[in-house]
Amino acid sequence: MSQHDKQSRQVGVIGLGAMGMGTATALHHQGFNVTGCDIAAEARDAFIAAGGKSVATPMELAHCHIVLVVVVNGSQVEQVLFGEQGVVGHLAPSSLIIQCATVAPSQAKQLGERVAAEGLMMLDAPISGGAAKAKSGELSVMASGAAEAFSYASDVLDGMAVKVYRLGDDPGMGSSMKLVNQLLAGVHIATAAEAMALGIRMGLDPEVIFEVITHSAGNSWMFENRVPHILKGDYTPLSAVDIFIKDLNIVHQTGRELSMATPVAASALQQFTSASGAGFGREDDSAVIKVYQRLSGITLPEAANDAQET
Template identity: 35%
Template sequence: MTVAFVGAGNMGGALVERLCEAGWSVAVCDTDPLRQRQALAAGASLADTPLSAVAQLGPLDALVIVVVDAEQCRDLLWGEQGAANGLRPGQAVVLCPTIAPEDTVAIAQRLAEQGIDCIDAPMSGGPQRARDGRMSLMVAAPAAVVQRQAGLLDALSLNVMRISERVGDGARTKLVNNLLAGINLVGAAEALALAGRMGLDLATTLDVIERSSGQSWIGSDRMRRAIAGDLAPRAHVTLLEKDTRLAVAAARSVGFEGPLGAGAAGVFQAAHEAGMADLDDAALLSFLRQNAPRP
């Protein structure tokens, strides 16, 4: 029951806490001093590099990667002091970031050349759901690989969703999900910006939406915080900006161009360019209220 983590931010840190509480031995590598202190407080040990983090793993143990993008994944695996330099055949990498399917496949293939398993396992649900075990873990890998790491996957989430045995399908599923999340969030922010322009009380309007056909989980979660003025970042604007951009690119790669995805991606990009990159994505409400044109 040993696992290494590279990345202990909002989601990774919640998972570290969950596993430590369940009795796992967890080694954490994260460059942020705050995240290091939080990992220590949870009961994890600290590693200076990805390579030293995996040095503590047993023959069938795993490294969980919870960073932002594919470039970071490649660097922490194969860069100087990269984890892949210390991983051994029979061990596994659980790949949790939202990245392009082709990047997931390429990383898995490179690991396979070293005899290392890769589980394509993006996650969704936010830090609190991750901490409680209620997040969605979208798993794509050969059945034998999943079986070898079943104990870890079940410890990470009560909602392990088997997508397929084809690595890359987890990433594809996550992009489809996050495209809809982005569309729903932009739609919720637009609707409340309109309500404000009409002179309606935003909290009352959201009460109605939550009990009516316009309800969405992400809309309610983010707009409640936006109405309260709470923009402390749980999920930065840049995350759904990246995810919707990747989803639109993936759609175009298979010859599909829907009517809403590119528009939603454009709103996140515009909010970023307006200086909101490091704010919680609940900031879309204030962005649209400020930038929606008047006749």
């Protein structure tokens, strides 16, 4: 697609959090005509500062050909699509919604049916990779939907992702795959925290634990990615504790719908719930280790500034 064609393609991004901002910025830098939407003025101002345009309500994206929904949960998806100021009733026929939030597969199916009833297309397309990969346009997209929708979205998907997995013709399969990913991610973070806490309680140097495990069979992507937050004592939220409470609750809900137990995910959910209950819900998800600090009195590494002040 030429630069002129990209400029003529109007793209809206609803939700300018870490992932949404990164995706909007990546598409803007690649030449798409992007309008961001967020209720927070500071998020809108940040996207304007990056060179984009922004609006305060989804209905103001009526001019867009493609709208990405990158909000936090299913309730917000419902609101930005079908609420009083939702975008669905204002888009031109055959416009496309790319629904990227993590929602229950059953909700994704219902959203697809409702969007189709309005004469629009929808891709059920959850994303993974984190804020850094969103900004560089290197996400993984787990998508399902009609071939026509994939064809219409191909340039935008290529602009935001390094890998797009086509998982079926109907909404729901993309969200199903994302749920498998979130089960593993949540369990791996909780397990990494427990392993680090055990090592620290036994007197091992946290830095040495990280060095050894990242070169051993017990390593995981989440261990390698999240434990450095613990080592730095920096719990600035890249993905918050409360996000995994939401996602693992969706795992639990879906398991009930299927009459299938998910006991390991349930255990991880309890740890994240304990962390949130202790006041760490808005901290980085690696803060789940603070549950063990409360229970067993382990000493965790401090942030550099904190260490200097004491």
